[in-house]
Amino acid sequence: MSYGLQEGDRPTNMTIVELIRAFGRDLPVGIVITEAALEPPGPIITYVNPAFGKLVGRDPDEIVGLSPRFMQGRETRRATLDVFHHALKRGERFHGYLTNYRGDGTRYRAEIDCRPIRNVRSEIEGFISFEREVIRRIGRPIANIAGRYEDASASNDQLGNALRALGIFVA
Ligand SMILES: Cc1cc2nc3c(=O)[nH]c(=O)nc-3n(C[C@H](O)[C@H](O)[C@H](O)COP(=O)(O)O)c2cc1C
Incomplete structure (x- = not known):
């Protein structure tokens, strides 16, 4: 699989965010990066990949x-947003599910894996979230919340394996 590194991209000496921008161009998983400040009007989005736009x-x-x-609307659960907010405030990962709304007003269930981006001094410089649409799994026992949903896209095994290897969307 080509990850879309193009001439002019410098795989050496790139910052994490530059690297993600290069890799994120062709990745069929939504990526959104924000600044570190969480209080409104923050967190301000500084980058989204094409898959996130879609x-x-x-x-x-x-x-x-x-x-x-x-992306929030009537059915976005406030209780989950509070968990999200507190995780980010403590500099921890948030992995969970929220109802998001599209530009045309339709809603979808989003699996969100959001982590802080830290610099060499361990200070939080921003946040990165991997996001994908999930659908409710039918006819399977519910072991935990992750067991209730499955990836909505017909994404290939290779991508699933790569994400698992990176620990993305893993409980
Ligand atoms: C990188 C990143 C991605 C986020 N993606 C979503 C999202 O897809 N949907 C959503 O409802 N909130 C998302 N949030 C959470 C909101 O920005 C906000 O933190 C949340 O509403 C809780 O904070 P609040 O109580 O100040 O609103 C994201 C936050 C970050 C940092």
């Missing part, structure tokens, strides 16, 4: 500069 049904250019709250 997921939320918006042009990536019109998402940059907004807060991820633009």
Whole structure:
């Protein structure tokens, strides 16, 4: 699989964010990066990959500069947002499920794996979230919340294996 590194990208001496931008171009998983400040109007989105634009049904250019709250609506659970907020405030990972809304008003269930990006001094410089649409699994016993949902896209095994190897979307 080609990850879209193009001439001009410098695989050496790249920052994590530059690396993610290069890899994220062709990756069929939504990626959103924000600044570190969490209180409104933050966290301000500084980057989304094309797959994220597709997921939320918006042009990536019109998402940059907004807060991820633009995806929330009537059925987005406040209790889950509070868990999300507190995890980020403590500098911890949030892995969970939220109802998000697209540009056309339709809703989808999003699996969200969000982590802090730390610099060499361990200070939080921003946050990165991997996001994908999931659907409710039918006819399987519910072991935990992750067992209730499955990936909505017909994404290939290779991608699933790569994400698992990186610990993304893993409980
Ligand atoms: C990188 C990143 C991605 C996020 N993605 C979403 C999202 O897809 N949907 C959502 O409802 N909130 C998302 N959030 C959470 C909101 O930005 C916000 O933190 C949440 O609403 C809780 O904080 P609040 O109580 O200040 O609103 C994301 C946050 C970050 C940092």
